[in-house]
Amino acid sequence: MSMPEFELRIGIYPAIEPDRFLNSLSGKVALITGSGRGIGREITLALAKSGAAVAVTSRTKAEVDQTTKDVLNLGNGLRAIGVVADICNRKDQESLVNQVTESLGPIDILICNAGTNTFMPFHMTEPNSWWTQMEIMVKAPTELTRMILPSMQNRNSGTIIYTSSRAAATDLPWAAGYSCAKTAISRFAGILQNELNILQRDTFGFEDNGISIFSIHPGEVKTKLHQTAFPEKTKKEAPYVVEMMDKLAKMHPDFKGELAAWTCVYLAAGKGKGLEGRLVDCTRDIQQVKDHVLATPRPRITNACG
Template structure:
């Protein structure tokens, strides 16, 4: 059966309208990595607007502080802290998680948004730099999950979201490291969801599993990451890469960061039933997708990247 066409969305639309989620995350604590700027910044603003206490994190202190102040100024009664650190450092991860839980409470929502990209033909890439992408977008989120998941399992409640990409299911040239990382974290989300569906009932004795795991494709949002993704080596030795990516960029509409942000709120507020474990494409109407998915028989072995 061919996949149906879903309505393309580029900005906030009725199903994820902010007014729908006022107070929906009251009492929840959210920790968002890579939230000092770009898509992550919009995610923490949206979560806070919906009532969550939020922890903003990133490597650049000035960005974390500026976004933290923006969140605190966004509405009265908002709780927010900034935690600065390297998500690839286990020491920093442990310290940040400790700071969040001691200041705000147990983490209910974990959104791993930190990422990087380098557009360069594989044969030109430096091995250490190539694997660094895997560390940031695979090792970092899985190890943070390892630290935070036990809290969620004990309460049988929580939402985990990984910022992935449509690249997880496409052979995008010039971005082998990025695409492999996104494929890996998307597959991890699907497998973790299936494991939790079994463990929370059979091992931990709950009636049903209350922990939801998603990966998302936020859309081709024009952030500073796109501006820094072309290193000098690519500009000097492979200008055809820049030309190719410029042509591809013209094919995409102007996706807003708020689209992914409010999709995250939608999922964190418990509206993602039927989409757990899957790659959620924020650029397609989520209600239409959910209706299609829930009406389709679920295979015994699922495919998160499908």
């Protein structure tokens, strides 16, 4: 069966209309990394509006405090805490998980959104800076998963979402560290889903696996990350990189942060049946994609980036 053309989506559309998810996440506890600003902040607000208790975290106190305040100002008895943390630091990770669990309860939804990017030809990159991208977007999410997953397995319930990118399946020049990181975390999501499908049944004794893992492409949302992704070294020594990326930016629509946010709500609310383990492209109509996937025979070994 050939891949159909799915409808392009830029902002809110019927399948992810917020009114559909009123109280759909009540009683759930969500931890969202990189949630002080940008897409992470949008995801946090959407989860809270759907009834979830949320934990806001990033390295910048002012952003954490503001987002936490904005959630609490939504009213309706919503619960939220803000924790300033470096998610690449093991002690900060452990403290973060402990604070969330003690203040809000066991974590039901983990969204690893923190990210970074540097547009620069590989031969110009410095090893430490290159590997830092892998630590933020691969090591930190997998280690947080390692800490939180046992509780989900014991309860046979939970949703984990990794912010990835279409770059995971594209040979995008000037972004080797970013693209490799996104490929790795997307592949990790697919493999972990397959493992859990086996373990929850055969080892933990549940009839079916109740834990869902996804990676998402949020769309090319204009955030502060895009403004800081061009270091002075690139601007001075490789201006062609800036020129090319500017041309590419003009080729895509103005995607809204709410698009990824309410797609995350859709997935966390249990609507993503059939898409588990996959890289979900938020810019394509998710109901159309799901209908296609459910109508297609599922291979024994899946391809997370396919």
